[in-house]
Amino acid sequence: MKKQQEMALSLGQTFPLTIKRLGINGEGVGYFKRGVVFVPGALPGEEIVAEATKVHPKFAEAKVKKIRKKSKHRIAPPCPVYDQCGGCQIQHLEYSQQLKEKQDIVKQAFERYMKHAINDIDMKETIGMDKPWNYRNKSQFQLGLTNDGEVIAGLYGLNSHHLIDIPECIVQHPSCNEVTVTVKKALQELNIPIYNEKTKSGIVRTVVVRAGFATGEVQVVLVTVSEKLPKKDQLIHMIMDKHPEVKSVVQNVNNEKTSLVFGEKSIHLAGENIIKETLGDLSYELSARTFFQLNPIQTVKLYNEVKKAAALTGEENVVDAYCGVGTIGLWLSDEAKEVRGMDSIKDSIRDARENAARHEKTNVKFEVGKAENVLPIWLKKGWKPDVIVVDPPRTGLDQQLLRAMVQAKPKKIVYVSCNPSTLAKDISHLSKLYKVEYVQPVDMFPQTSHVECVAKLVLK
Numbered sequence: 001m002k003k004q005q006e007m008a009l010s011l012g013q014t015f016p017l018t019i020k021r022l023g024i025n026g027e028g029v030g031y032f033k034r035g036v037v038f039v040p041g042a043l044p045g046e047e048i049v050a051e052a053t054k055v056h057p058k059f060a061e062a063k064v065k066k067i068r069k070k071s072k073h074r075i076a077p078p079c080p081v082y083d084q085c086g087g088c089q090i091q092h093l094e095y096s097q098q099l100k101e102k103q104d105i106v107k108q109a110f111e112r113y114m115k116h117a118i119n120d121i122d123m124k125e126t127i128g129m130d131k132p133w134n135y136r137n138k139s140q141f142q143l144g145l146t147n148d149g150e151v152i153a154g155l156y157g158l159n160s161h162h163l164i165d166i167p168e169c170i171v172q173h174p175s176c177n178e179v180t181v182t183v184k185k186a187l188q189e190l191n192i193p194i195y196n197e198k199t200k201s202g203i204v205r206t207v208v209v210r211a212g213f214a215t216g217e218v219q220v221v222l223v224t225v226s227e228k229l230p231k232k233d234q235l236i237h238m239i240m241d242k243h244p245e246v247k248s249v250v251q252n253v254n255n256e257k258t259s260l261v262f263g264e265k266s267i268h269l270a271g272e273n274i275i276k277e278t279l280g281d282l283s284y285e286l287s288a289r290t291f292f293q294l295n296p297i298q299t300v301k302l303y304n305e306v307k308k309a310a311a312l313t314g315e316e317n318v319v320d321a322y323c324g325v326g327t328i329g330l331w332l333s334d335e336a337k338e339v340r341g342m343d344s345i346k347d348s349i350r351d352a353r354e355n356a357a358r359h360e361k362t363n364v365k366f367e368v369g370k371a372e373n374v375l376p377i378w379l380k381k382g383w384k385p386d387v388i389v390v391d392p393p394r395t396g397l398d399q400q401l402l403r404a405m406v407q408a409k410p411k412k413i414v415y416v417s418c419n420p421s422t423l424a425k426d427i428s429h430l431s432k433l434y435k436v437e438y439v440q441p442v443d444m445f446p447q448t449s450h451v452e453c454v455a456k457l458v459l460k
Helices: 002-006 095-113 115-120 174-189 232-242 296-310 327-333 346-358 371-380 399-408 420-430
Strands: 014-022 028-032 035-039 047-055 059-069 138-145 151-156 163-165 204-211 218-224 246-253 265-271 275-279 282-286 317-321 338-343 364-368 387-390 412-417 434-442 452-459
Touching: 014 035, 014 059, 014 095, 028 047, 035 047, 095 115, 095 420, 095 434, 115 434, 138 174, 151 174, 174 204, 174 218, 174 232, 232 246, 232 265, 275 296, 282 327, 282 346, 296 327, 296 387, 296 412, 296 434, 296 452, 317 327, 317 371, 327 338, 327 346, 327 364, 327 387, 338 346, 338 371, 346 364, 371 399, 387 399, 399 420, 412 420, 420 434, 420 452
Parallel strands: 035 059, 218 246, 317 338, 317 387, 338 364, 387 412
Antiparallel strands: 014 028, 014 047, 028 035, 047 059, 138 151, 138 204, 151 163, 204 218, 246 265, 275 282, 412 452, 434 452
16 A cells, blocks of 8 residues: 555656645645645645656655646745745745745644644744845855856855856845945956856855844955955955945955855954944844844844743843854843853854943853753752743754753743744653743744744743
8 A cells, every 4th residue: 555655656747736735945735645745836725737856755846837726825026036046935925925824834843743732832923024025134145157257146046056146135135235246346347266166266255245234334255265365455445435334344264165155264354343233222243253143123023022931020040042142141131130041152152241241231141062061060050040041953952951951940941943843843842841832933034934933831
């Protein structure tokens, strides 16, 4: 029987399919002879003719050959390279419906891991943006040359190594777009060699532009394969003369064959070493490699949801695990007795301490180390948290940290997540001791399938 199910589709076969829901990567999901089929670009409620592009034993991938019945929420994507770039997976879906589908993506994850308790979980509506465009504060565009020798900057196409030129990305802050265009033109005019991966020749490989939403300050980082950067003074003048808002120009050296944009060495070229940004009442200094949330407008909403879930009274000890540069810990510090944060990245902790000192926060302490190692040490020394806030990477919580959290038994856990699947999986482990009061999805990346969540867990 199982073998028959595996043989249900063959490569290149066309077949009718009704799309039931959106998958976690923004693709349409349907069922053919009880086997699941993923179709990029298809929307829930659509009836399509699909063509199988990959067949695996348990599922298949397909493309849309024809739409027989269109979703009433389907729109024409406004970006001219939308279908090639792959950066925004659901630009063809009306924004109000994107928010509903994201809530559903979170719901699906909890149905998978916590079917027994799904009816007891208050799954709130997704918090969206008033203007879901131009929200990203940082662009990272690869540089390349066309056959005619024209300098282009953009992203690699979907599942390919073909560079797509993106003169204006409509989810980026306008300053990021404008400054990138200037850098491209300057590199062209000065004939500065662009790095070619195939021939391993050339110098400049990536241009990174970050904009401060609140301050208007802009930082330009040129990633090169060596410290040599010809005509750098002319290049800096061409950028800064045209854009007085550019307050910082940095060169970063990365000669590794890696998917990481930045190398270890940064060279300060002009202006300041940092740009400033503010979130709410807090100000931050951002150096070239500092991690900072990409959507400052929604970050304020996200952190306010964390504050609401923590519901502090001024008497609590709070842990900010995976604290980064201390943004969440500092956000909560006014209403806490003491906040302790930890992160394994040394530079982040240095920035977190500087941020705390600049705001004269005396009840905040940051330590270098993995949360799963540091928390048990604090517990052994008799320091017990009342509230633990976690904001882990996409892979979710470390098993050792989960055990330490269960041992610490804080009254509340506030889980900030960028991956609904690992969120639901981790919460299913914690649900023996904790009641899930609610899950609040927040749309940090409109036009994409990504969704952030804040979940409030209370000790039973």
